[in-house]
Amino acid sequence: MASNKNREILIKTGWTALKVALVAVVVIVFTSKANNYYFTIVNSALIYVIAALSLSLLLGMGGMMSFATVTFMGIGAYATANLSKVLHVPTSLSILLAVLISALIAFLIAILLTRLKGSYFAFASIGLAQISYAIFLNFKPLTGGPNGFSNVPKLIIAGIEFDNLKKWFYLLLIIVFLAALSLERIRRTTLGRSLAAIRDNEIAAQSLGIDIYSTKIITFVIASVYGSIAGALIAHMNTYLSAYLFTFDISVSFLIMVMLGGVNSTTGAILGALLVTLIPEWFRVLQSYMKLIYGISIVALMIFMPSGLTGIIDSIKYKVDMEKKKKRNKDYSNG
């Protein structure tokens, strides 16, 4: 029994070490070879990872299908842009304030939206994404209207100015890592378990003291935090904002990312976001068909792999474990 546990721990540590080493190799090779073009692509992929994590929390953990990720990205982006450029708030502080503003707005919206169930919630979030897009596109004083918002100040954290894409790459790696870590942590707290209970069995949830409404509100607010961080980072990295960065289509692509990787998995969201942003870059010819491909992928994912890549891997692992156990039990009863 004890040796079994030790072996398990050993295997787990081994896997983690392997993963870390793999990521390190990729990062080192990438940074030594990449030019600005690659950094541009990979950096925006990393920002999309953060946005995908936002949806992973809502949809994967909480069962809330939201298309409003772009709403909070946009709020975060335009808020920090205005604060830093117009009011001259230091950028690291303006990002923080932008996140707070976004969280506050998310809270007010959540009070209304989280009352809705299933597809009603999804429809309402579509409406929200359309409304926010209309505002980003037309409300000149804060967004620059159709011309966009230019000359967003460069990000400065603790005296370091993030003035090139390589620096951004490292910063984004750290932020993605922290975002993923915090999401994994949430999964293992009362909040994460409450969400799983609401998603899988509302009757059990209620009879175990879980307040469905307030749990959903808290989750919606936290998801908006991830989303607005992603948006604020876009603002300071690109130093230019346009409403086209926050369209309904972009929210749909988050859905594909999360579904492709696996709705109920942090690794899945990361994997999905990277694949969905990087693959079209590798196959540039596909880009004009992107909408068609997105549409087909959603239908195909829903039908053929509703639990995504990580879901498939997990269920294979589980089945293999089961088989091993059966065999062991057989050997035991024979020997």
Next chain:
Amino acid sequence: MDEVILSIQNVNKSFGGIKPTDNVSFNVKRGEIVGLIGPNGAGKSTLLNLISGIISPDSGSIFLNNVDISRMPAYRRSRMGIGRTFQDPQFLLRSKPIENMLLGADLANKNRYMQSYLGLSEDKFTMKFAELLEISGLNVDMSLRINDLPYGQRKILEIVRALLGNPQILLMDEPAAGINIVETEMIVKLINYAISEQKIGVLLVEHHMDLVMSICNWIEVLSSGTIIANGVPEDVSKNPSVIEAYLGRKSDVIS
């Protein structure tokens, strides 16, 4: 130990034309196992749903430790101490046993969000869970998803989860239905532990008459939504109107 934990007073509930709860009143005291019996469709599960808050009564009141809970949402009632199990066990089927049991521990945590975030409660939980498993004598393969566990184990785990939540009173809806004798024995051990160590009250809905007669201190008989008789097991089992209402024929009661 004459302290009343749960008091049901003139509770009514109807669904359209049917009235599964018709002016029902009774008490459950601390340290007491009250059996709630009656034929299929008598309204037993409905009554448990009214107490736990899955549905609300049309009229009448339900008191937990002298607080009127009858208009509170279900989650607040469970936080106040109403624990329950279901006729059909309610779990997160795709999750492992531990994750399901932790939901019970979360309920027992007063400071729900912070404590488990800091990881303070998990040690206490592990000990308590192990203790309850040992008391029942149940051996569960923790690597399996709840979905893949035998039905009987699921029913027992549901009781364990409810007890992890530190309830004041435990409502059980046919815990022994569809399980074997060994598993029934395990359930009895858990109920006895809940009564003697956790000092709670138990309201037990059950069709297995020998089980009800052997462990209950008091029995309420429900038929078509009304309490038609109550008393200690010996009296109730001899009551002719109970025998008639419950099974129609005397011979069936014994089996």
